[in-house]
Amino acid sequence: MQQKEITVTNKLGLHARPSALLVKTANNFRSELHIIMDDVEVNGKSIMGVMTLAAARGSRLVLQADGVDEDYLLEEIAKLFESNFSED
Amino acid sequence: MKELSVKELFEKKKKDFALSVITQPRTLNNTISEAQLNRPGMALAGYLDRFSYKRVQMLGETEISYLQTFSDDALYERLKEMFEYGIPCIFITKGLSVPHQMEYLANEMNIALISSRLTTEKLALNLSQYLRNYFAPKRSLHGTLVDVFGVGILITGSSGIGKSECALDLVERGHRLIADDLVKITLQNNTLMGTPARDAGWFMEIRGVGIVDIERMFGIQAVRLRKQIEVQVELMPWRDNMDYERIGLKNNWSSIHGVNIPVIYLPVSPGKNVSVIIEVISMNHILKTFGYDAAEAYTRRLKEEIKRQSRRNR
Numbered sequence: 001m002q003q004k005e006i007t008v009t010n011k012l013g014l015h016a017r018p019s020a021l022l023v024k025t026a027n028n029f030r031s032e033l034h035i036i037m038d039d040v041e042v043n044g045k046s047i048m049g050v051m052t053l054a055a056a057r058g059s060r061l062v063l064q065a066d067g068v069d070e071d072y073l074l075e076e077i078a079k080l081f082e083s084n085f086s087e088d
Numbered sequence: 089m090k091e092l093s094v095k096e097l098f099e100k101k102k103k104d105f106a107l108s109v110i111t112q113p114r115t116l117n118n119t120i121s122e123a124q125l126n127r128p129g130m131a132l133a134g135y136l137d138r139f140s141y142k143r144v145q146m147l148g149e150t151e152i153s154y155l156q157t158f159s160d161d162a163l164y165e166r167l168k169e170m171f172e173y174g175i176p177c178i179f180i181t182k183g184l185s186v187p188h189q190m191e192y193l194a195n196e197m198n199i200a201l202i203s204s205r206l207t208t209e210k211l212a213l214n215l216s217q218y219l220r221n222y223f224a225p226k227r228s229l230h231g232t233l234v235d236v237f238g239v240g241i242l243i244t245g246s247s248g249i250g251k252s253e254c255a256l257d258l259v260e261r262g263h264r265l266i267a268d269d270l271v272k273i274t275l276q277n278n279t280l281m282g283t284p285a286r287d288a289g290w291f292m293e294i295r296g297v298g299i300v301d302i303e304r305m306f307g308i309q310a311v312r313l314r315k316q317i318e319v320q321v322e323l324m325p326w327r328d329n330m331d332y333e334r335i336g337l338k339n340n341w342s343s344i345h346g347v348n349i350p351v352i353y354l355p356v357s358p359g360k361n362v363s364v365i366i367e368v369i370s371m372n373h374i375l376k377t378f379g380y381d382a383a384e385a386y387t388r389r390l391k392e393e394i395k396r397q398s399r400r401n402r
Contacts, residue, residue, distance in 0.1 A: 012391070012394065013394040013397070013398060014394070015387060015390055015391050015394060016335050016337060016383075016386075016387040016390060020334050020335055023334065024331065024334070047334045047335065051386075051390055054390055054393035054394050054397050055394070055397065056394045056395070056396075056397035056398030056400075056401055057398050057401065058398065058401030058402065059397060059398075059401055
């Protein structure tokens with residue numbers, strides 16, 4: 001299992017579009033993805049789960065990937081956050 | 089180019105439009121190729137440059153009383169000039185009688201004079217509606233049309249994907265079948281009207297069973313003759329790399345006869361209850377037409393929550 005901590009930096013936070021993008025990307029991999037914020041843990045491949053977090057700019061998230069391609073998965077997801085989901 | 093024989097129009101609408109032929113029956117052999125009607129006031133007055141002679145002509149009280157202002161010879165010449173263009177037929181409303189020269193010339197030149205007891209306004213409305221429908225663009229499409237909670241849902245998808253089985257399931261749940269396998273779609277006032285392509289009852293092929301009769305099995309309440317198509321649902325095999333809609337903020341559109349209707353790409357897999365999903369699609373469509381969009385409402389709430397969260401983060 002691999003783990004990575006990231007901070008949400010895009011202005012509008014994890015609203016519908018970024019959440020959809022995140023879930024879509026995660027679904028391209030075979031590994032599991034869990035996202036933890038405070039005391040809530042959601043499945044990173046479920047759109048309703050990710051949106052439940054309502055993560056805003058400045059929120060800190062822990063990404064946990066588990067499976068054969070966990071490294072690539074984390075790398076790709078981290079890239080999305082770094083690029084602010086191509087938003088601002 | 090589609091054509092309608094005057095005879096067919098007369099026979100089909102004799103009763104509805106209270107019609108009778110003034111001229112000899114052989115004059116009914118002309119054909120109509122345009123859906124529009126023309127009231128030839130200007131042509132009668134002598135201006136023939138832009139005479140829409142290919143259209144069905146209609147004479148009402150105004151025209152007939154105008155004809156009475158002519159001298160016998162002048163009327164004969166004027167009508168002859170007009171008739172030489174090759175008019176398909178002439179309707180006379182309110183059962184008015186026509187000048188004898190007109191009847192003579194129409195017989196001579198093979199143009200049917202058809203009398204209707206309806207008023208000009210009523211005949212014009214009904215006749216143009218009938219003609220417009222007759223000449224409306226039509227095409228047949230491979231698919232199944234079902235009325236689900238009053239919404240006409242066109243189910244499409246490749247052969248064997250389960251369109252008929254899905255329709256059968258919907259009928260079993262109390263919805264109504266319009267057409268299976270082949271749907272005839274007519275453009276009507278910028279909407280799409282779906283009817284069965286063949287007028288042969290509501291039979292359906294179920295793989296492994298054969299032909300079944302839906303009307304006999306489920307009764308008249310399970311079928312319909314026509315229904316406006318409002319949503320298309322395309323059934324497709326599940327594909328891993330396909331980008332299925334997850335939130336529903338974005339609409340996909342399908343264009344039929346130039347009319348756009350929303351299309352939903354629905355992945356099917358064994359054990360998935362497609363008919364329940366189609367019921368949901370129908371109800372969601374009704375909500376949207378009533379002005380409530382669940383995807384929008386949800387994302388709006390999400391944005392508000394993110395805003396609160398972001399204040400806490402500061």
